[in-house]
Amino acid sequence: MCVMRRLILFLVSVQENNRTVVTEFLLLGFQVTEGLRLFLFCLFFVIYCGSICGNLLIISLVSSTKNLHTPMYFFISLLAIFDMLLTTDIVPNMLHTLLNNGATITVIGCIVQFYFFSTSEAFQCLLLALMSYDRYVAICNPLRYTTLMTNTYCLILSVICFFFVFSVILIYIITIAKLNFCSPNIIDHLFCDVVPFLELACSGTFIVQSEIYITATPMLTIPIIIIVLSYTYIVRAVLRIPSSTGRQKVFSTCSSHLIVVSIFYGTMFSVYIVPTKGQTITMSKILSLLYTVFTPLINPIIYSLRNKDIKNAIKELINKHL
Template identity: 45%
Template sequence: MTVLERNQTLVIEFLLLGFGDLHNLRIPLFIIFLIIHIMALTSNVLVIMLVVANQSLHSPMYFFLSQLSLSEILFTSNIVPSMLWLILIGSGRLSVDRCISQFLLLAIPSVTQCLLLAGMSYDRYVAICKPLHYAIIVTFGQQLQIVLSCWLVGFTLSLVVYIYLKQLTFCGLNIINHFFCDIAPLIRLSCSDTYFVEMVTAAVSFPVLLSPFMFIVVTYISIIKAILKIPSNTGRKKTFSTCSSHLIIVCMYYGTLSSIYIFPPKENSVDANKSLSLLYTLVTPLFNPLVYSLRNQDIRAAIQKSLKIMALCKLICSSH
């Protein structure tokens, strides 16, 4: 223990300021955010149920999509309930262990999503650039292996950072001007040597963000080249529409992540950081399934089929 640590009281809990004093906006914001959260959870659960229940959606692309929805459910369930509680009460306290654990449960689905998006781009690359070999290359065993690898890598890398965070000592200030426990304020509030945890975080973060993104860029360059070679304009539009939803999600997801972690706002721009984090934790989980549902003919057909089955079951039950 350093001299600084001995002269200061050890911190056993953090004070999360949330969104500060919202005055009369507290209840309206709580209701709006709660509705968005419920819609996000419902839509992501619906995507998983549709993929499982409909034979027409038993393909690699929709299997990856269901895993993306699962990661969104885990992510929002970890962050949003505590955020809603902070809005109601103004601020809240979390123990150091619980705060670091919240970061772990935030990091695992975040890392996994980056890798899943890369896996989805690989699926689109094979489907468009090598259509005759698609069934041979993208087998069920391979897609299962890719998905399991994404979750395993996400868990392992997040756990490594978590272990280093657990070794930090916190003393003196215990105020986090945010609505969840992110890694930057945890490192900033620590009174022990943070060199190794910063190095490990950098070593993990940049490859996790940049490597999948560069892979996606390379695959889409090949995809666009293949699409441009299609002779008919209708064929080009139809082929591009099969991967446009994925491309929209990639742009939004990596755009918000880069804004928060690679090119973060200045330290005095706390409100900007909160706004970006709010977009990342609340809006994106709702946006992903909506994009696929509204732009994907197979998903829309599966929803219509499910609604017809439900209506038929209701009719049969009411007749008895």
């Protein structure tokens, strides 16, 4: 009996040590041939540089051009800032993982990466709703637009959304930080996303999953409702315009925002909402690339190529320096 008791105590102590010994994870990334990894590294590096340059261009144009000192372009510059934050949070570590065919990341580093990733995505959800509301006021109440959408009011709305996102996500990040992780410590993904991250937890994740569900559901559905309602009223207002040229001119101011909204929510729904049964790990990684790598590059392209004010500002900037 004494020997059995000692054996049980030994097994319990080993189990407890295994739960606390994991201080870092192994991110696998893409497990492909060396030639393909080098190709992906070059591709993602070029895309990352293009994303940073494109979004910096948008920010500099909005801040330096007086014609762009309007609420719409203020929100566009905020979107560019958080696009840079998102891609900088994910891509450099992804490039390191590709070069080394896998890389380690500490538990704290994984939580920090997930926090900035979640904050960027959640704030962009609310920001796209603010942009749709701005278009609604501009088209449906043009005479009151300058009095309603003042610079101070837009700044207050943005600050409220940011601190709301910052506080809400911090709640379940603190809960995640209290979890215990044990071997295996391998994350077969490109970054520390919530699903593969929580799968490695030894302790119960019900509280964390409940917090994420309770906070993420309204944070996703409320902006969608605002966007749908705004564009419902916008379409009704556009259809009342007698001339087709006038309708086309008014609706063209919303086309860029609609494209960005479609890309953002389309990729998010494909990864987190659509059932993943039967979806391979490789497909999940590819879908994750859409909103972490390609979307921050596409957004400034859409707003620069489909926006006359941005194109005119770029022309003025080129003429000024050349």
